[in-house]
Amino acid sequence: MRDKRANVNVTLSLADLREFVTDLLENGIAATPAPAPVEVERSRDLMTRDEVCEYLGVTKPTLHRWNKQGFLTCVKVGSKVRYRREDIEAFAAK
Numbered sequence: 001m002r003d004k005r006a007n008v009n010v011t012l013s014l015a016d017l018r019e020f021v022t023d024l025l026e027n028g029i030a031a032t033p034a035p036a037p038v039e040v041e042r043s044r045d046l047m048t049r050d051e052v053c054e055y056l057g058v059t060k061p062t063l064h065r066w067n068k069q070g071f072l073t074c075v076k077v078g079s080k081v082r083y084r085r086e087d088i089e090a091f092a093a094k
Contacts (some may be wrong), residue, residue: 019086028084038076044083045084045086046075046077046082046083046085047082047083047084047085047088048080048081048082048083049063049081050084052072052083055088055092056088056091056092071091072088072091073087073088
């Protein structure tokens with residue numbers, strides 16, 4: 001079976017590339033709406049391990065054990081561990 005994909009080479013001059021980037025900056029990125037403030041609010045709804053430990057009055061090993069036992073559920077944000085404020089407040093109210 002013959003490969004039907006075409007091999008295409010595109011050659012741009014430096015002037016063409018500059019014009020493309022300038023056009024992109026003026027028309028493409030400027031037309032993109034700014035992120036909604038809701039995104040900022042969501043970060044306030046997440047608590048660090050230190051904040052949760054202080055709020056609940058427990059140590060990090062206790063918090064880790066509760067997480068492993070399923071009493072609390074953490075959220076991974078990249079390599080960071082966070083807890084939802086509403087989950088912590090609900091747990092503390094029990």
